Amino acid sequence: MTDSWTGEASANRSLDALVVGAGISGIYQLHRLRQLGLDAKGVEAGRDIGGTWYWNRYPGARVDSDAALYQYSVEGLWKGWQFSERFPSREEILQYLHYVDETLKVSQHFCFNTRVVRAQFNNTGNFWEVTTDGGLTIKTRFLVMCIGFASKPYQPHFKGLEAFEGVLCHTARWPENVEMAGKRVGVIGTGASGVQVIEAAAKVVKDLVVFQRTPNLAFPMRQSMQAEVSRSIYPGIFEQRKKTFGGFDMDFIPKPALEGAAARQAVFDELWNKGGLAFWLGAYDDTLSDDTANDYAYAYWRDKVRQRIHRVELVEKLAPTIKMHPFGTKRPALEQHLYEAFNQDNVTLVDLNESPIDEITSTGVRTKDGTEYALDLLVMATGFDMGTGGYKDIEIVGANGAVFRDKWANGVKSYLGMLASGFPNMFMVYGPHAPSGFTNAPTCAELQVDWITNCIEYMMKNSLARIEASKKAELDWTQRIDEIGARGLWNRANSWYRGANVPGKVLEHMFWAGGCPSYQKICEEVVESGYDGIMFIKTP
Structure with missing residues (x-):
C-alpha cells in the first residue's frame, strides 16, 4: 500500500x-x-x-450481523455488492472492504x-x-x-508461559501460516473468538482441550447462503437499523415476558428459529431489566442447548441449571455446531472453576489437580482490553x-x-x-x-x-x-x-x-x- x-x-x-x-x-x-x-x-x-478484520485472522472468524446490515449505506456501494452468506466470513468482509476501496479510493x-x-x-x-x-x-x-x-488484545499472565515450546497464538494476532490439522490444540477462553476457534478446530485436530471459566450462552447462527435480492430493499434496511436498539433488523418486543406461558413459548420458538441475535435483541423488552423475565429466557436457552449435549458429565458445565450471570448481560456469541463439537471423543472440556490453570509448561498446560495436557498449539482466546x-x-x-x-x-x-x-x-x-x-x-x-x-x-x-x-x-x-x-x-x-x-x-x-x-x-x-x-x- x-x-x-x-x-x-x-x-x-x-x-x-x-x-x-x-x-x-x-x-x-x-x-x-x-x-x-x-x-x-x-x-x-x-x-x-480492514481494522479488526485485518488483525483477527484466526480460523472460523466471521461476523455476528446479517450481511445486509454489515455494510455501508452509501448508495454507490450497496448497489454493486452481494455477500454470499447470511453471516459473512472474515475473508469475505475483507473482499467487501477492498471493493469499497476500489470505489471510494x-x-x-x-x-x-x-x-x-x-x-x-x-x-x-x-x-x-x-x-x-x-x-x-x-x-x-x-x-x-x-x-x-x-x-x-488482552493476554492474562500465566506462570511459565514463556517456557512453552509449542506455538502460542492470540486470536487477535494469529500468524498467517499456523495450521491446526492433526495437532493437539488447547484453547483458553470461550468468548466469541473462542467459540469460533473451537468449532473450526474440532473438525481437524487430533485432540482439542478447551479451558473454560464461564460457559458461553451462545445462540444458533442459522447460517445460510444468500440468495440474490432486489437492491430496492436496501434503503429501507439502512433506515430501519437506525431505529432499533442495536442497529440490527430486530428490536425488543414492547411488552413484558409475563404475558402467559403459551404465548411466551411461541415467541421464544420464533426467535430461536430465526437465529442470529434475535433471541437477545428481539426478545421481550424487560428481559435485560427484570429478573423473572430474564429467568424465563435463560430457562428456554438452557433446555434447548441441553438437548444437543450427549455427554452427561458436560451438561451442567455447558448449560448450568442455575444461570451464572443474568442472561444477555454478556454479548452472546453465535454458534453453528459448538455443542456437537463437545460430543466428540477428541474434545475435552476443563472446568477452571474446579481446577484452575497452575502453570504453562514447556509441553502444555498443568492444572491445580496435577493434570497436564500435552499441546502443540495453545490458543489464547482471551479477548481485549x-x-x-x-x-x-x-x-x-x-x-x-x-x-x-x-x-x-x-x-x-x-x-x-x-x-x-x-x-x-x-x-x-x-x-x-x-x-x-x-x-x-x-x-x-x-x-x-x-x-x-x-x-x-x-x-x-x-x-x-x-x-x-x-x-x-x-x-x-x-x-x-x-x-x-x-x-x-x-x-x-x-x-x-x-x-x-x-x-x-x-x-x-x-x-x-x-x-x-x-x-x-x-x-x-x-x-x-x-x-x-x-x-x-x-x-x-
Missing part, C-alpha cells in the same frame, strides 16, 4: 485532519472528510485496510505499517503534532481516533499537559463518546461511551462519523479553530452512562461491557446502553441547541 504522502505531509505542510485506523470507521471517516475537500490522510498499524490516502505512539496538542497553533513508531512527525488540525473499542486499552497505548498529551491515559485511569470520561475535555480538536469513533458494544460497526460508525463530519464542516463555515467538550458536559454524560446502565441487570455480570475481564481495571458502565435511536436523538439535539456542552474558539 502507498505511503508516498507521508514525507510531503511532514516536510512541507500540515494536514487538516488525520484519521488513525483503517477499519470500518476509519475508512468511512476519511472518505467523508475528503468529501468536504479537506486535506485529510490516515495512518494504520497494519499493512492493509481511500487506501491511497493511508500510510500503512505505521503506528501512532504520541500525539501532543499545540495550544498556540491549535493543532496536533503526531509522532509515529517510524519517527515521522505529522501536524494536523483535527485528530480523529478510529481505533475502535477492541484494538488491544475493551474500550480503553488502545488509547492507553498511545501517549496523548492535551492542551494543559494532561495525558489521556491518566485522564481515564479511574474511569472513562467523555462527551457523547466523541469528545473529551482538555483534548481539543480530537474526536473518537466507535469507542467507549457510545452504543459501540451493543451494535455493529457500520451502524455506529456512520452515526458518529456523519456527526463529526458535520461538526467539522460547521467549524469551517464559521471560522472556528478549536472545539472542546466542557467539563460539565463531560461529567453529565458520564453520569448519564452510569444511570442508563444501572437500569438493567448489567452490574451482576463480570463482562467486558464493564471492564471486568481485565483484572484491576475500574468497573464501570463503558458503553451507552440506551440504544442507537436515543443516542442519535441526543446527538441531534446537541447540534440543534447550538452545540450545547461544547466550547469553540474562533480562528484568530
Whole structure:
C-alpha cells in the first residue's frame, strides 16, 4: 500500500485532519472528510485496510450481523455488492472492504505499517503534532481516533508461559501460516473468538482441550447462503437499523415476558428459529431489566442447548441449571455446531472453576489437580482490553499537559463518546461511551462519523479553530452512562461491557446502553441547541 504522502505531509505542510485506523470507521471517516475537500490522510498499524478484520485472522472468524446490515449505506456501494452468506466470513468482509476501496479510493490516502505512539496538542497553533513508531512527525488540525473499542488484545499472565515450546497464538494476532490439522490444540477462553476457534478446530485436530471459566450462552447462527435480492430493499434496511436498539433488523418486543406461558413459548420458538441475535435483541423488552423475565429466557436457552449435549458429565458445565450471570448481560456469541463439537471423543472440556490453570509448561498446560495436557498449539482466546486499552497505548498529551491515559485511569470520561475535555480538536469513533458494544460497526460508525463530519464542516463555515467538550458536559454524560446502565441487570455480570475481564481495571458502565435511536436523538439535539456542552474558539 502507498505511503508516498507521508514525507510531503511532514516536510512541507500540515494536514487538516488525520484519521488513525483503517477499519470500518476509519475508512468511512476519511472518505467523508475528503468529501468536504479537506486535506485529510490516515495512518494504520497494519499493512492493509480492514481494522479488526485485518488483525483477527484466526480460523472460523466471521461476523455476528446479517450481511445486509454489515455494510455501508452509501448508495454507490450497496448497489454493486452481494455477500454470499447470511453471516459473512472474515475473508469475505475483507473482499467487501477492498471493493469499497476500489470505489471510494481511500487506501491511497493511508500510510500503512505505521503506528501512532504520541500525539501532543499545540495550544498556540491549535493543532496536533503526531509522532509515529517510524519517527515521522505529522501536524494536523483535527485528530480523529478510529481505533475502535477492541484494538488491544488482552493476554492474562500465566506462570511459565514463556517456557512453552509449542506455538502460542492470540486470536487477535494469529500468524498467517499456523495450521491446526492433526495437532493437539488447547484453547483458553470461550468468548466469541473462542467459540469460533473451537468449532473450526474440532473438525481437524487430533485432540482439542478447551479451558473454560464461564460457559458461553451462545445462540444458533442459522447460517445460510444468500440468495440474490432486489437492491430496492436496501434503503429501507439502512433506515430501519437506525431505529432499533442495536442497529440490527430486530428490536425488543414492547411488552413484558409475563404475558402467559403459551404465548411466551411461541415467541421464544420464533426467535430461536430465526437465529442470529434475535433471541437477545428481539426478545421481550424487560428481559435485560427484570429478573423473572430474564429467568424465563435463560430457562428456554438452557433446555434447548441441553438437548444437543450427549455427554452427561458436560451438561451442567455447558448449560448450568442455575444461570451464572443474568442472561444477555454478556454479548452472546453465535454458534453453528459448538455443542456437537463437545460430543466428540477428541474434545475435552476443563472446568477452571474446579481446577484452575497452575502453570504453562514447556509441553502444555498443568492444572491445580496435577493434570497436564500435552499441546502443540495453545490458543489464547482471551479477548481485549475493551474500550480503553488502545488509547492507553498511545501517549496523548492535551492542551494543559494532561495525558489521556491518566485522564481515564479511574474511569472513562467523555462527551457523547466523541469528545473529551482538555483534548481539543480530537474526536473518537466507535469507542467507549457510545452504543459501540451493543451494535455493529457500520451502524455506529456512520452515526458518529456523519456527526463529526458535520461538526467539522460547521467549524469551517464559521471560522472556528478549536472545539472542546466542557467539563460539565463531560461529567453529565458520564453520569448519564452510569444511570442508563444501572437500569438493567448489567452490574451482576463480570463482562467486558464493564471492564471486568481485565483484572484491576475500574468497573464501570463503558458503553451507552440506551440504544442507537436515543443516542442519535441526543446527538441531534446537541447540534440543534447550538452545540450545547461544547466550547469553540474562533480562528484568530
